[in-house]
Amino acid sequence: MAFIFYASSIVAVVATLLTITRRNAIHALLYLVVSLLAIAIDFYVMGAPFVAALELIIYAGAIMVLFVFVVMMLNIGEHAAETELDVFRPRAWLGPGLLAAVLLAEVARLVSLQSGAYTGSTEISSKQVAVALFGPYVIGVELASLLLTAGLVGAYHLGRRAVSREEEIRGVDTDESRAVSRGAAVSAGAGRSSHAA
């Protein structure tokens, strides 16, 4: 089990490195997916199958697909790959690099403090996770759901505004106008055929 853990950890680290160095956005995202899959295996090996499954379904299966979706829609070409090169100048990566180094130091310190943090023996069932989430951590869950609701409302608002603007331009409800224009086309066709007759 420990071997699988370390193997998939190495895969995760390598895939993440490749994610931030690839210039093709889709390839980078695919490496990120690989990294997420590897982390899911890590979770599973550490005895958290529920988290592993959620990692697969939500991160790899839904969020990353949306990322790929957006990148596909934007049609990022050669030009974007050239601007990507700017990122590799020291001015661009110095600040984030320093912050990441601080985080790395913290992680290293924590790992050195806690020996034997790796526990692969006990499996945490989904029921235990649920009890924990809706017991001691219920406030956190509710806050997260509030945040998600806010996001949902925001997305709805943005989408809604686009539709209403379209309606303003056309002066009518889009569906109705579509029906009207279709009716006009039909009657125009009828007029032509009566002419022909």
Add this chain to the structure above:
Amino acid sequence: MWSLLRSMWGVFLHAFHRRVTIQYPEEKAILPPRYRGRIVLSRDPDGGERCVACNLCAVVCPTACISLQATEDEHGRRYPEFFRINFSRCIFCGYCEEACPTYAIQLTPDFEMGEYRRQNLVYEKDDLMIAGPGKYPDYNFWRVAGVAIGDKGKGVAEREAPPTDVHSLMP
């Protein structure tokens, strides 16, 4: 939702319907007599060629798959020296049959003309010519043509009146 279920049920019931497929090589389809299949050249009831090599079929053919060369026999009757149809080009539209003034060229209800070599699809006059009169058993062009040729004067053939004498004053 209901209509979806109903259409699914309706399609399912088709499992118990008779199948409309004709198992072709074992079971032949019934073709109507005027089916536009393989092209033939017919003969008149006397056994002579009907084709007068007028080239109308070659002209009307949309794919230009008919080629022929006209010539005359000792009576002054025109006939094709060669008559060639390239069936790898032919689309069986039947225009040639409609254009033919002598019912010589006819389409038959036969479509089984598969070949392994393309060259075999070019039919010569010998391949096209049949022994009988085809769809018009009594028709003989030279008997109703109204032209003088060899052994037959003008206006002496079947259903022909003698030609009007335009110099006479009588009606």
Add this chain to the structure above:
Amino acid sequence: MINLYPLLIIAAVLFVVLNLAGGLIWVERRLLALWQDRYGPNRVGPFGLGQVVADSVKLFTKEDWIPPFADKAAFVLAPAVVVATSLLAFAVIPFAAGFVVADLSIGILFLLAMSSLGVYSVVLAGWSSNNKYALLGGLRAAAQMLSYEVFMGLSLMGVVVLAGSFRITDIVNAQRHMWYVIPQFAGFVLFFIAGVAETRRLPFDLAEAESELIAGFHSEYSGMKFGMFFVGEYIGVILISAMLTLLYFGGWLGPVLPAPVWFGIKTLFFICVFILLRGALPRPRFDQLMSWGWKVLLPLALVNLLITGAFVLAGV
């Protein structure tokens, strides 16, 4: 000494599933023909069964062309993903009591995860082909599968709440007295619709929609890469049918006949329903599909979950 039993099961599952997927090509063509008053392939071998062999020989010997304008790595990866994810999902499908590769405690979640990873195959195929129609197909597939995945998971949760476990074996065993299709009929209907959409089968095949998008996301694929998409689709059909059987129709439980036979009969029945759907229903418009998914089916799934939860809480 390595325990050979799991390996044997893996080999058996792969053998059965792959052969069935190949055979389904023939089954589908014959059944569609039956419902359209035709015969279908009946020339090669007995009942035309040799058609499967002929088709696969054709697919294997065809030129396997990668377009020069395609993104090669992703283009090759895409068909592998579809087959890999659908075959992996069979790891948690029990064919009978104990006859399962890995009886995970998160079986249903694993199935959902694999079906959501399957989206990548379509999206990548659509993007890497560098073809407008393929891209449109990929976009449609991504949007459709993401939307339908949401209530696919939610519609299953009713069963999970009743059985009290994500483990598929537990769920089947909990159906000894009553199949879950009776208390969870709404969930069954919702899951069935979502399942058809997840496999991108007609009437939800907007990702390939041959009358609008040539062949959608796999327009540029030829030879065995196309064959992989083809087989992947059939494996998906078998997978969804097996899930329907296990979660709603008592899996391998049944009188007289041995357990795998019952499982096979029920699964085959659902496969035939899939084919009947293809023969009977027209394809919806894309915006209709999306608004149906989000505005009708998702609320229904939530309501179903709510009612089920209320009943379980009340202890009925």
